[in-house]
Amino acid sequence: MRLRRFSAYLVLVCLTAGGLSSCFVRRRLIVRPGGNGNAAPTLLVTDREALLGVIRREYSAIQDFSATVDMTPVLGSAEKSKITEYKDVRGFILLRKPNDIRIIGLFPVVRNKAFDMVSTGNTFRLYVPTQNQFVEGSNDLIELSKNKIENLRPSHFLDALLVRPVDPARDKLLLENFTDEDNAYYILQVIHSSAGELHLDRNIWFNRLNLQISRQLIFDENGNILTDARYSDWRAYDNVPFPKHIEINRPRDEYGVVIDVVKMDINKGVASDKFQLSQPAGTKLRVLGQPAAETSSTPQQGPPK
Helix, strand or coil: CHHHHHHHHHHHHHHHCCCHHHHHCCCCCCCCCCCCCCCCCCCCCCCHHHHHHHHHHHHHCCCEEEEEEEEEEEEEECCCCEEEECCCEEEEEEEECCCEEEEEEECCCCCCEEEEEEECCCEEEEEEHHHCEEEEEECCCCCCCCCHHHHCCHHHHHHHHCCCCCCCCCEEEEEEEEECCCCEEEEEEEEEEECCEEEEEEEEEEECCCCCEEEEEEECCCCCEEEEEEEEEEEEECCEEEEEEEEEEECCCCEEEEEEEEEEEECCCCCHHHHCCCCCCCCEEEECCCCHHHCCCCCCCCCCC
């Protein structure tokens, strides 16, 4: 009986003496990535129009670039619980708006060419020297290939490297404030209407510490993730902001790549011949979407590379 009275008395003392925090409440500092770790970071407050302006400015600031990068290609998917990483791949990315892109990958150590792929519109070309194979096809991936390298599309990288502006004539927008103990983001949901139904086209994440773009998810008509691109360590290259670290994941196609920029030239001009890739003599031509009997091993004409 005495113990009960003492416990009740202790509670009463804590409440009346203003000691509620010390008796029952534990305070902790919320430390977020990008903060200094010693003080709670200040979260920025903005609106939808300002975030749309961020996208427009960053997209319009870049007309072309030439980048030397370190890449970590990844084959497999988290859904199938099997992922294989290939370390220390040196790469080169050439990009020119609106839709020209070329990506060259070199093997570790020896630096021989691992792959070379280019796209200047709706079609792409891919050269894989180790397989003596030259692949052509549409940028629209209709059916997955068992050979995962055939699922690569330059346009996938183009969509991830440059976050295109929102089309107000086509898109509907929703703004979400996703802030809790572990996250602090504004998420711009981009929705479009098709056949009388609304579909989530993509969403764009902004870090509330600096309002920089930190993530972009692109979806198919059924809401499945096509591209998951994450951006961090934004820096100025030729006075133009661009993320030094980019992670691109294509779960449906079972591949991804981590890109770290080593050197980058922005708006210095990239010549048209840099986006021309001809079939080397003696290589096997594989035309995706056609039976093997309809392919040819005759190299197509074009400038020598």
